[in-house]
Amino acid sequence: MPPQRAGIQSVEVGFSLLGVLGAASGALMLRDLAAAAGMSAAKAHRYLVSFQRLGLVTQDAGSTRYDLGPAALKLGLASLSRLDSVKLARQRLQPLTEQIGQTLALAVWGNQGPTIVHWEESPQAVTVNLRLGDVMPLLSSATGLCFAAFMLNRHASQNRLAALLQDELARTQKLGRKDLPTSMAEATALLDEVRQRGLARVVDTLLPGVAGFCAPVFDADGHLALGMVALGSLATFDPAWDGAVARPLAAAARQLSSDLGFRGA
Known part of the structure; x- marks a missing residue:
């Protein structure tokens, strides 16, 4: 002491x-x-x-x-x-990584969509073809689903977000993917589930054999400040909504939101 x-x-x-x-x-x-x-x-x-x-x-x-x-x-x-949400979040990633044993990342909204700004790799890090500065897809990544769910119709960037979402739906339809929404109605239903759970999840949609969660962090005005992301191989990653990854990740995001002045539920 x-x-x-x-x-x-x-x-x-x-x-x-x-x-x-x-x-x-x-x-x-x-x-x-x-x-x-x-x-x-x-x-x-x-x-x-x-x-x-x-x-x-x-x-x-x-x-x-x-x-x-x-x-x-x-x-x-x-x-x-004077609060720097990314700086505060980075300070909390290492102990969280040690707790859940998975790779963690931070994402913020950029000009082209949700953008990865920091990685914290675990000893059992999954090999992914992602780099800092990469923009995540809105429908096939947990990061994108989180930002779409908590920014659509609530944020100054909503018009840009809506346009990006429409473009991605069009590409999904063209590719004929059955594991992703192909209409705005299907996308809306999926985003409603993310809001209800307070957490976004993907399994096998962004990368084969990889699952991920993204938890929202809100600022004092109730705006989405960043997303806290966890991802890993399904061989070691617990994809359950109330599992060993989701619970501590969601708790850390709620605590950071509170520290940033968010007074919501």
Whole structure:
């Protein structure tokens, strides 16, 4: 354990009140706020008076309830503006790779579609003909399905996404593939399933003998920030929706979304 450095205990105690307000769904009465922070109402009130002077807390004159103030909002916005979602995600890939024993990757939306920006190979890495900067197909890759599902009709790039999806459907029809959607109705049904599960999966569609998952990571505005991807050979990769790969991958994506300020389900 690193050595404990001296601090100001009263600051740490008082911050518990701000933490309770930040986690609450709305303004709180003094008694409820104090109880949640584990202190008496009288003690909590003294801290709240100081926080009000600093603009960290406001009190409604009518209901007497307390809520976060404008100074807290400015601090939160400043912190969010400095977050680098890809950097944060990269920091978490190595321990996740060790946990699930599969190759992981990160993808973001680029000019031509979902683009691979980082790889983290496992000792049992599957050999794939993919490189950093490659754009993933929307219908045959877990990455593409994830981006299509969580960006279509919800994002500034939706017109570009819709056009790419139509082009890919046309190519699929021309190739006569039976394992992929060939109409917008079929694609819509598949994307609905991805949204319902909160996770995209492919098995044998992008590469023979290879399966993959992609979990969405959202920012504070609820927009898709990136996709966390896991892929591997079916000889060692668990493709079950609630299996040894899907569960920790989805959990890591949810935690990163929360750390980026996402407050959704």
